[in-house]
Amino acid sequence: MPAKQLVRNKDRKFQLLFEEHPQPMWVFDPESRTIIEANTAAASLYGYTREEFRGMGLSLLQAGDGTLPGTVGTQSHRTKSGRLIEVDVASHGFEFGGSPAELVVLMDVTGRRHLEEQLRQAQKMEAVGMLAGGVAHDFNNLLTIITGYSQLILNNLSPNDPNHSSVEQIMKAADRAATLTKQLLAFSRRQVLQPKVLDLNKLIGSLSTMLRRLIGEDIDLQIVLRPDLGQVSADPGQIEQVLMNLVVNARDAMPKGGTLTIETANANLSEGYAGRHLAVKPGPYAMIAVSDTGTGMDEATQARLFEPFFTTKSTGRGTGLGLSTVFGIVKQSAGGVEVYSVPNRGTSFKVYLPRIDQPVTAETAEAEKSVARGTETILLVEDDEMVRNLVRETLSRDGYKVLDAADPLEARRVADGFRGRIHLLITDVVMPKVSGRELAEQLIRRRPDLKVIYMSGYTDSAIVNSGILQKEVAFLQKPFTPGILTEKVRDVLESNGRTRHAGE
Numbered sequence: 001m002p003a004k005q006l007v008r009n010k011d012r013k014f015q016l017l018f019e020e021h022p023q024p025m026w027v028f029d030p031e032s033r034t035i036i037e038a039n040t041a042a043a044s045l046y047g048y049t050r051e052e053f054r055g056m057g058l059s060l061l062q063a064g065d066g067t068l069p070g071t072v073g074t075q076s077h078r079t080k081s082g083r084l085i086e087v088d089v090a091s092h093g094f095e096f097g098g099s100p101a102e103l104v105v106l107m108d109v110t111g112r113r114h115l116e117e118q119l120r121q122a123q124k125m126e127a128v129g130m131l132a133g134g135v136a137h138d139f140n141n142l143l144t145i146i147t148g149y150s151q152l153i154l155n156n157l158s159p160n161d162p163n164h165s166s167v168e169q170i171m172k173a174a175d176r177a178a179t180l181t182k183q184l185l186a187f188s189r190r191q192v193l194q195p196k197v198l199d200l201n202k203l204i205g206s207l208s209t210m211l212r213r214l215i216g217e218d219i220d221l222q223i224v225l226r227p228d229l230g231q232v233s234a235d236p237g238q239i240e241q242v243l244m245n246l247v248v249n250a251r252d253a254m255p256k257g258g259t260l261t262i263e264t265a266n267a268n269l270s271e272g273y274a275g276r277h278l279a280v281k282p283g284p285y286a287m288i289a290v291s292d293t294g295t296g297m298d299e300a301t302q303a304r305l306f307e308p309f310f311t312t313k314s315t316g317r318g319t320g321l322g323l324s325t326v327f328g329i330v331k332q333s334a335g336g337v338e339v340y341s342v343p344n345r346g347t348s349f350k351v352y353l354p355r356i357d358q359p360v361t362a363e364t365a366e367a368e369k370s371v372a373r374g375t376e377t378i379l380l381v382e383d384d385e386m387v388r389n390l391v392r393e394t395l396s397r398d399g400y401k402v403l404d405a406a407d408p409l410e411a412r413r414v415a416d417g418f419r420g421r422i423h424l425l426i427t428d429v430v431m432p433k434v435s436g437r438e439l440a441e442q443l444i445r446r447r448p449d450l451k452v453i454y455m456s457g458y459t460d461s462a463i464v465n466s467g468i469l470q471k472e473v474a475f476l477q478k479p480f481t482p483g484i485l486t487e488k489v490r491d492v493l494e495s496n497g498r499t500r501h502a503g504e
Contacts, residue, residue, distance in 0.1 A: 024106040026053065030093070033058045036101065045108055047080035074109065086113045139177065141384050143479035147174045148390040151481045152397075178479050195233045195333070197358045200264055200286055201225040203236060204243065211247050211262075218257035229264045230355035232286050238329045239353075245326050246290040246349050253294030253347060261291045267352060269336075280336040284355040291348035297341040305339060326351075373399040376423035376493055380404040381411040381439065382455075383431050387478075391426065394482040395489065408434035415443055422447060424493060426476075429456035451492050455480070 018025060024042035028035045038046075038053035046053075046061065063076035063084055074088050088107040093100060150170045157164045204225065212221050243262075250260050267285045297305070306327040326349075330337050334354050341347040378400050382388040385406070392402045403418060405411035408431060415422060425443060427436040440452045455476035474492045476485065 024087075024108070026104050026106075028058060028102050028104065030100055030102050042106065045079070045085070045106070046077070052080075085110045140478035141387055143174050143178050145386045145390055147171060147178070147479050147481050148394065148485075150174065151483065152394070155482075174479070195235050197231050197356065197360050198234055198236055198239065199229075199231060199360045200239070200288060200353075201227075201229050202360075203239060204262060204264065204288070207240060207243060211243070214244075214247060215251045215260060219251060219254055220257075220259045222259060222261040222263075224261065224263035226263075226265045228266070230266055230284065230286050231358060231360055232333075232353040233356050233358070234333045234353055235329075238333070242326050242329050242351060243288070243290070245323065246351075249323060249349075250290055250292035250294065250347070253292050253296075255294075258293035258346075260293075261289070263289045263291075265289070266355065269352065280352070281334075281354075285335070285352040286355050288351045288353075289348055290351075291346065293346040296343040296345050296347055297339075298343050302339055302341060306337075372490060374490065374493065375399055375401070377401045377403065377418075377420060378424045378426060378489070379411060379415060379422050379443075381406075381408060381425070381427040381431070381436070383407055383428060387428075390482075391485065394485055398486050400489070407431055408436075408439040411439060412442065415446070422450060424451045424453065424489065426453045426455065426489075429454050451495070453488060453492055 018027075018037075019039050021039055022041055024039065024045045026035050026038040026042050035053050035056045035058065038048075038050055040050070043050050043053065048056070061077045063078050074086060077085050077087055079085060086109050088109050090105045092103045092105075094103060095101075150167050154164065154167045154171070157167065204223065208221075208223055215221060247260065247262070254260070265287045267287045269280060269282050269285055271282045306324050327337060330351055330353070336352045338350040338352070339347065340350070374395075378395055380388060380391055380395070380402055381404070382391065383406055388404055388406065392404050395402050403414050403422070405414050408427075411427070422443075425440060427439055429436045431439075436454055436456075440450075440454075444450050444452075451474075453474040453476055455478060474488065476488055480488075
């Protein structure tokens with residue numbers, strides 16, 4: 001049925017409505033399944049001209065799922081350039097020139113489907129993150145006990161004691177376990193970040209020598225740094241971890257050698273970009289790209305890339321936590337991660353961190369110091385009995401008077417019944433009914449000169465804002481050793497004025 005007949009048999013209003021309608025539309029012959037006419041919006045969506053559409057078989061638009069274009073529902077179509085799009089299809093039959101025809105109205109939902117998939121992935125990652133954070137919290141309590149008592153035993157053993165080496169091996173195993181829990185906390189975004197204003201170029205430059213050793217001689221490392229790169233606010237140790245994990249991942253993708261490129265650039269993410277990527281805000285960013293010429297990945301692998309314990313590497317080659325750690329650190333730093341990969345051609349990871357207009361934080365060297373013994377009174381609140389016993393024993397050995405309680409209600413009773421001065425409160429963050437922050441607020445109202453140290457196996461929004469630790473808030477991340485505990489206690493007790501408690 002030629003186009004001229006369509007115009008001849010329909011009035012001018014229908015023709016204008018059809019041709020100028022913003023939704024893609026076409027009319028096709030249901031018997032031959034060929035397109036009679038398509039409007040301007042359809043031509044724009046599919047990349048064909050209206051002349052090319054006329055007489056075209058619907059099968060030419062068919063994607064690989066076997067669904068014929070024109071069928072009602074959501075379908076995958078292929079454009080002239082080969083790009084796959086998702087469209088919602090509505091069809092209406094009518095008599096045209098004495099012959100049956102179908103009017104098809106289409107809606108491009110490719111962007112919506114992409115966002116829906118991102119949302120599903122984000123929800124899955126959030127659920128896994130909550131599980132990972134909870135597991136890490138419980139393990140950190142156990143590791144605090146293991147490392148703590150091991151250190152106390154080690155302090156009382158001479159180097160020649162046959163048990164000395166055995167205890168050291170226990171400490172090393174606990175350190176390795178603590179590294180795994182840190183990675184889980186990073187993925188779940190429940191770790192403490194201590195951000196500074198960073199020059200990413202300088203940070204990458206300082207790591208370059210170590211990175212060259214890390215990748216080996218068969219890989220060519222290219223570093224391309226933009227001179228006018230903007231500053232970012234991030235935890236330098238965590239950003240180093242991001243770089244290390246991405247470089248190791250790139251190295252493992254090039255078993256026969258290749259080129260690994262690290263580059264930086266300024267980027268401005270538009271409203272359109274932010275609209276296509278959940279949790280990314282438009283604005284100025286600094287970008288770090290780590291690219292390789294390795295094996296690349298297919299779409300199925302990319303979809304699971306940041307899941308913890310997912311790995312394509314052989315047994316013993318990795319834990320599957322490297323990229324999930326990258327994901328958690330970047331997200332917690334208000335940034336985003338993009339992955340571009342083609343099988344057998346290589347992969348590029350692009351990390352975006354928000355740019356800020358502030359001077360770089362000056363580095364200050366910390367002098368070594370011996371930790372003095374104490375005589376002050378400390379109120380310890382910890383619901384895990386074994387951790388509480390370890391902390392009390394450690395502090396008592398160092399000369400402190402320790403009042404301890406298993407929960408905040410008991411802690412208030414102990415504080416109310418003690419007539420002397422309580423110099424320091426050490427409290428766990430997450431406890432039943434009343435949080436550590438709430439307990440600190442209640443006790444400080446009665447004892448304004450009270451100083452506070454928070455400790456936890458993971459962070460909590462009641463203590464730190466999205467895991468970003470304020471300098472004035474004293475925090476002990478579990479697991480910690482007796483030495484770290486006593487050093488933190490002295491630092492806080494000897495600080496000028498009262499340390500700021502969370503929420504102030």
